[in-house]
Amino acid sequence: DQQVKQNSPSLSVQEGRISILNCDYTNSMFDYFLWYKKYPAEGPTFLISISSIKDKNEDGRFTVFLNKSAKHLSLHIVPSQPGDSAVYFCAASARDNYGQNFVFGPGTRLSVLP
Amino acid sequence: DAGVTQSPTHLIKTRGQQVTLRCSPKSGHDTVSWYQQALGQGPQFIFQYYEEEERQRGNFPDRFSGHQFPNYSSELNVNALLLGDSALYLCASSLGAGFSTDTQYFGPGTRLTVL
Numbered sequence: 001d002q003q004v005k006q007n008s009p010s011l012s013v014q015e016g017r018i019s020i021l022n023c024d025y026t027n028s029m030f031d032y033f034l035w036y037k038k039y040p041a042e043g044p045t046f047l048i049s050i051s052s053i054k055d056k057n058e059d060g061r062f063t064v065f066l067n068k069s070a071k072h073l074s075l076h077i078v079p080s081q082p083g084d085s086a087v088y089f090c091a092a093s094a095r096d097n098y099g100q101n102f103v104f105g106p107g108t109r110l111s112v113l114p
Numbered sequence: 115d116a117g118v119t120q121s122p123t124h125l126i127k128t129r130g131q132q133v134t135l136r137c138s139p140k141s142g143h144d145t146v147s148w149y150q151q152a153l154g155q156g157p158q159f160i161f162q163y164y165e166e167e168e169r170q171r172g173n174f175p176d177r178f179s180g181h182q183f184p185n186y187s188s189e190l191n192v193n194a195l196l197l198g199d200s201a202l203y204l205c206a207s208s209l210g211a212g213f214s215t216d217t218q219y220f221g222p223g224t225r226l227t228v229l
Contacts, residue, residue, distance in 0.1 A: 043220035104156035
């Protein structure tokens, strides 16, 4: 049972346009969400995060939106650049008595075309 | 500021063998988590170590074990290797089990191939 879903395995966008990557989750206990970018042969690189007490977080060209009622978050990249071409993972976290556990989605491969 | 480092980069083993992977966390971090990433999938949580103890464990068999040393570095051991253990093994570090919004930083991973 996938707790974090990224239903689009791939996405192609023209350079300069907006890229929108989507993520859905099922566990209502998740209270912290992160996006990671991964290039081939490298580990995932932290991009941006959002706490469940917010509905938007912005960092330069990257904005993450959280809709708790829909259990949905999205990452917007504006404007998209060829260097943004990578696999993007959505991750969600919940705390319990034992600490914090991160659950990752399967990833979306973004291709930004020049 | 040194990031998360892992060794070795690549490893080839045969079925039934045992393997040890190593990880040094980012400077200032004291918590280490291990993930298995199969081809085409997202990282799957194996376990997390904090204060030299296993704090959390994912759905992995007991063949997967770990250790954290006083300097916060960590090892992942896998016994009785199976073909299905072939994957990229990622180590991630973060600061403290007491924070509610830990951000994990990943190493480059160890590519394990089981023949």
